[in-house]
Amino acid sequence: MTIPVFEPWNDPEAKPLIQFQNVTKRFGDFTAIDDLTIGIYEKEFFALLGPSGCGKTTMMRMLAGFETPTEGKIFLSGQDMAPVPPNKRATNMMFQSYALFPHLSIWENIAFGLKREGMAKPQISDRVNEMLRLTRLEKFASRKPHQISGGQRQRVALARSLAKKPKLLLLDEPLGALDKKLRQDTQFELMDIQEQTGTTFVIVTHDQEEAMTVASRVAVMDNGRIIQVATPDRIYETPNSVYVADFIGEVNIIDGTATPNGENSYSVAWKDGQAPLNVVSPNSLSDGQSCHLAIRPEKVTINAEKPTGVDNVVAGKILDIAYLGNLSTYHVELPSGAVIKAQSANTRRISRRAFTWEDTVWLSWTATAGVLLAE
Amino acid sequence: MKRISWFNTVSLTLGFAFLYVPMLILVIYSFNQSKLVTVWAGFSTKWYGELMQNEAFLSAAWVTIKVAVISSSIATVLGTMAAYVLVRGGRFMGRTLFSGMIYAPLVMPEVITGLSLLLLFIGIGLDRGVMTIVLAHTTFSMCYVSVVVSSRLVTFDRSLEEAALDLGCSPSEAFRLVTLPIIAPAVISGWLLAFTLSLDDLVIASFTSGPAATTLPIKIYSAVRLGVSPEINALSTLMIAIVTIGVITASLVNKRQMVRQQREENEAGRN
Numbered sequence: 189m190t191i192p193v194f195e196p197w198n199d200p201e202a203k204p205l206i207q208f209q210n211v212t213k214r215f216g217d218f219t220a221i222d223d224l225t226i227g228i229y230e231k232e233f234f235a236l237l238g239p240s241g242c243g244k245t246t247m248m249r250m251l252a253g254f255e256t257p258t259e260g261k262i263f264l265s266g267q268d269m270a271p272v273p274p275n276k277r278a279t280n281m282m283f284q285s286y287a288l289f290p291h292l293s294i295w296e297n298i299a300f301g302l303k304r305e306g307m308a309k310p311q312i313s314d315r316v317n318e319m320l321r322l323t324r325l326e327k328f329a330s331r332k333p334h335q336i337s338g339g340q341r342q343r344v345a346l347a348r349s350l351a352k353k354p355k356l357l358l359l360d361e362p363l364g365a366l367d368k369k370l371r372q373d374t375q376f377e378l379m380d381i382q383e384q385t386g387t388t389f390v391i392v393t394h395d396q397e398e399a400m401t402v403a404s405r406v407a408v409m410d411n412g413r414i415i416q417v418a419t420p421d422r423i424y425e426t427p428n429s430v431y432v433a434d435f436i437g438e439v440n441i442i443d444g445t446a447t448p449n450g451e452n453s454y455s456v457a458w459k460d461g462q463a464p465l466n467v468v469s470p471n472s473l474s475d476g477q478s479c480h481l482a483i484r485p486e487k488v489t490i491n492a493e494k495p496t497g498v499d500n501v502v503a504g505k506i507l508d509i510a511y512l513g514n515l516s517t518y519h520v521e522l523p524s525g526a527v528i529k530a531q532s533a534n535t536r537r538i539s540r541r542a543f544t545w546e547d548t549v550w551l552s553w554t555a556t557a558g559v560l561l562a563e
Numbered sequence: 564m565k566r567i568s569w570f571n572t573v574s575l576t577l578g579f580a581f582l583y584v585p586m587l588i589l590v591i592y593s594f595n596q597s598k599l600v601t602v603w604a605g606f607s608t609k610w611y612g613e614l615m616q617n618e619a620f621l622s623a624a625w626v627t628i629k630v631a632v633i634s635s636s637i638a639t640v641l642g643t644m645a646a647y648v649l650v651r652g653g654r655f656m657g658r659t660l661f662s663g664m665i666y667a668p669l670v671m672p673e674v675i676t677g678l679s680l681l682l683l684f685i686g687i688g689l690d691r692g693v694m695t696i697v698l699a700h701t702t703f704s705m706c707y708v709s710v711v712v713s714s715r716l717v718t719f720d721r722s723l724e725e726a727a728l729d730l731g732c733s734p735s736e737a738f739r740l741v742t743l744p745i746i747a748p749a750v751i752s753g754w755l756l757a758f759t760l761s762l763d764d765l766v767i768a769s770f771t772s773g774p775a776a777t778t779l780p781i782k783i784y785s786a787v788r789l790g791v792s793p794e795i796n797a798l799s800t801l802m803i804a805i806v807t808i809g810v811i812t813a814s815l816v817n818k819r820q821m822v823r824q825q826r827e828e829n830e831a832g833r834n
Contacts, residue, residue, distance in 0.1 A: 274728040287726035291744045300740075301730030334826060352730065507639055 194404065195419075196229040203266070205230045205388055206356065211260035213246055213412075220246040222412035223260070233382050235399035237435075238409035244392045247409075247562040248358050250287050251390065264468035265355065275304075280354040284361040286345035288333040294344050295320075296386050299380045301352045319347040322381060338368050346378075350385060359391040363398060363528040367519045384496065396436050402425070408432045424484075426470075429563055433482040435439045438517070440488070442481040446473040446560060454560060456481055459524035466499045483558030485531035490518055491550045492542045504528065511538070520551055586803060593796035600791045610797040620798060623782040626693060627762060630778060634700035635757035642703065642708025642757075643750055647738075650716040651711075668706045676703055677770030684771065691773030699771040700764060711756060715730035715749035715820070748820035755813035759806050 196202040203229030209277055212513045213221040219244045236244040249255040250262060253274035262269045269277065280301070288297050298319050302312045320326045323343040328336050333344065342362065349357055362378070363371045382389050395397050399406045400420040407417045408431075411553055416428045427433035430441055443463065444458035454473060457464040458481075465481065473479055495501060504520035507527060517531045534541075543549050567575070593611075597604035614620060649662045668676065680699045689695055723745070727737035743750070765780040772781060779802065786795055 220783075252725075252729060259625075274725070275731045275733055279729075281726070281729045284728055285720060285722050285724045287720065287722040289723065289726075289741055300727075304731035304736070334823075348730070415788075 194231070195226070196232070197405065202229055204228055204251075205232075205265060206390075207261075207263040207266075208247075208485055209263065211250070211257045211262060213243075213255060214258045215251065219412050221250075221257070223413060225260075226407065226413070226414060226417065228388065228390060230388055231386055233379065233402055233404045235403035235406045236390065236392045236409060237396060237399040237406050238394065239435075240269045242409040243412040244409050245360060248281070248392050249358055249389060251356065252279055252358055253277050258560045278355040279358060280349040280352055281348040281358040281360065282345050282362050282363060286333075286341050286365075288344055288348070290333055290342060292323060293330050293332055294336070297333065297344055298348045298351050302346065305352065315351055319351050322350070322384070323347040338365055339374070341387070342366060342374065346381070350381070350387065353385075354387065356388045356390065359389060361393055362391065363393075363395075371398070372401075378402055399500060400436070408435055410435075422549055426559055427561070430480050430482065433559070435562065438485050438529060438531075440481075440483050440485065442483070442526070442528075442558075444479060444481060446477050446479045447475055448473070453555070454479075456560070459522070459526060462502065462522070462524065466555045467558060467560050468555045469558075471560055471562065473560060473562060477562065480561045480563075482561055483553060485517055485529040486515075487553055487557040488528065489552050490520070490530040490531035490532055490543075491544060491552065492547070494550045495552050498552040501550055501552040502528070503548060503550055506543060506549055509545065518549070520549060566760040589796055590800045590803065593793065595793055595796075598793065600793060600796070610793040611801075613782060614794050614797050614801075617794065620779070620782060620794075623777050623779045626696075626776050627779040630693060630696045630700060630768075631758050631761040634697045634752050634761050635704060637697070637701045637805040638705040638757045639708050639750060639754045640703040642753060643712045643746075645705070645717055646709045646713035647742075650713050650719075665706055665709050668703050669710070671703075672765040673703075673764075674705035680767070681770040691771060691776075693776045695771045695773070696768050696776060696778065699767050700761040703764075704760045707756050707760060708750075711753040711817075712746065714747050715746050719746065748816050752813040752817045752820075755809050755816070759809040759813075762802070762806060762809070778780075 195515075196204075206228040208224050208226045211221055211224045212219065222243075224247070236247060245254060250257055251264075251269075253269070253272065256270060264278065288409040289300065292300065295316055298316045299312050302315055307315070316329075317326075320329055323346060325340065325343055325347065328344075333341055334345070342365070346362070349537040358376075363374050365379050366374060375398060378389075389402075391399070402421075402460060403420060405417060406420055406423050407414045408423065409415065410431055416423060416432045418426075423432065424436055427436065433439045434441070442456075442458055442465070444456040446454045446456055446467075447464075449455045452468055452470055452472075454467050454469060456467055456479065458465060458523060494503070502522055504522040506518055507521045510519075510535075514534060515520060515531055516534055517529055520528050520530060522528065528551055533544070588687055592600060592603075594606050594608060595603055596607035596609065645665055649658070649665065652658070677699070680695075680702065684691060684695050684698075718743070724737050727741040728734065732740060763780065764778075765784055766779045769781050769784075772778060779798070783795055783798060786792065
């Protein structure tokens with residue numbers, strides 16, 4: 189039995205729910221969004237990821253209708269959104285500060301949007317109760333927002349924004365105010381709710397782990413541009429630039445010069461005195477082009493003895509060990525002065541470890557472990 | 564509880580004596596039986612009774628209350644609108660100038676405000692009466708309302724209004740259903756402040772009142788010039804009571820709001 193894969197972005201027939209078409213947004217001289225074109229599909233959980241000031245919040249506020257593009261168009265189900273004010277859009281937003289109305293009870297907060305719609309009282313009541321059940325808030329219906337905890341408030345905000353059954357739900361750093369443990373639990377809750385309701389979610393976050401956990405696709409942004417859009421695994425395994433590789437997780441970047449020596453295969457000359465590295469990479473590079481090899485620490489194996497039959501091997505001295513409990517990250521200094529990070533799972537007790545500070549060790553990795561990047 | 568040192572006790576006593584002894588004497592003598600203001604002849608409430616018979620005072624009191632209620636209500640509406648635009652209107656040409664100008668009447672000498680209003684009313688041929696006093700009082704108390712309301716609006720979380728819009732409110736519904744209920748305590752205390760200011764005012768009212776409409780402060784002032792009667796003491800005591808109640812209510816409303824705001828902010832900060 190095969191599980192159908194959800195990837196409408198690979199289907200040329202699929203029409204995106206949201207279409208950004210050459211959208212630019214300027215605030216005075218500052219360009220927040222720079223000529224951005226992208227499609228987001230129905231039922232996607234789409235994450236906008238980037239450092240603060242990269243334009244991700246502006247993009248979301250344009251979808252909600254609080255900002256209008258300076259140039260370009262935004263379509264929602266094929267309709268140009270420019271003339272539609274926020275209160276007439278089929279989108280709802282969950283605010284970073286939750287923005288719960290302090291003078292209304294939880295029940296009234298959730299019912300607020302439904303009442304504005306002119307829905308009949310019994311239906312409002314049914315829908316609010318359904319949302320309270322979904323977010324497990326039945327007991328708190330009559331409380332005021334200041335009488336419940338932060339995690340509960342966050343769920344009220346979610347329930348309120350989902351109550352109107354929006355085509356698109358926008359989440360602005362929704363979990364930023366929660367502590368780590370609660371945040372992780374809530375991430376899974378969010379995914380469950382997204383699956384149950386079938387709503388398209390767009391989430392803004394600066395937390396790469398959060399984006400990777402919840403999203404079907406992640407857009408990494410910088411300076412008003414989208415650098416790469418892909419599924420979390422592709423963003424991690426095959427970043428398209430040093431920026432993306434560096435932004436997502438830990439990475440070793442080795443600068444060198446590429447020489448093709450086979451199909452998709454390169455020999456990379458790097459620091460003087462070291463043997464060239466063997467790399468297999470789908471990104472095509474010309475002869476003598478300078479390049480960066482991005483390789484994740486967990487894909488570098490650390491050994492006390494020189495391993496044989498490996499594609500790449502270098503010797504170095506352990507400079508630092510970051511002990512994380514389940515994992516340890518070794519900072520290994522090569523004779524040329526470069527430092528390479530290698531990560532290994534602590535499958536044995538720490539006292540049984542074969543090497544420690546100042547020991548000479550061998551680092552090895554396969555030809556396919558890294559990605560060769562031109563920029 | 565920490566004990567207060569003798570030095571602090573003395574300065575506190577002196578300070579408060581300075582502030583309240585004159586009023587206390589006035590209140591005490593309002594219960595004096597004698598017709599002579601400075602001679603104590605035993606406790607009596609007869610002057611309060613006589614006051615109730617005095618048609619001139621009663622009609623002046625009625626005018627004063629009417630003026631205070633109407634002018635403070637108009638001032639509250641206008642002041643709230645001005646505060647909203649100045650805090651929320653975004654950047655527009657001369658915004659700083661406008662926000663400075665809304666506060667200027669606070670420091671303007673009352674004589675000047677009164678005189679300029681008088682000239683205006685004469686200029687446009689408006690007969691002086693209740694209406695002109697209402698207009699004049701609205702003018703100067705509006706700034707106080709605006710100050711109180713805008714200080715609340717500055718700390719108001721903008722995303723609450725955006726959330727209301729997002730959930731389907733038109734901008735005016737968002738104001739009515741979300742902003743106004745939340746800033747209501749500031750609006751109420753602004754109203755009470757405007758009310759007490761109007762009740763107190765002598766200078767501006769004396770410029771803008773006509774023979775048909777005299778306010779209580781004017782009546783008292785002119786009566787005192789013919790000699791202080793115990794009736795005036797009784798009347799003043801009543802006014803002190805009303806103003807005190809107004810001020811205390813305003814500050815209580817404001818304090819409750821502050822406490823609640825603080826609590827909400829603390830909670831927001833903790834999360």
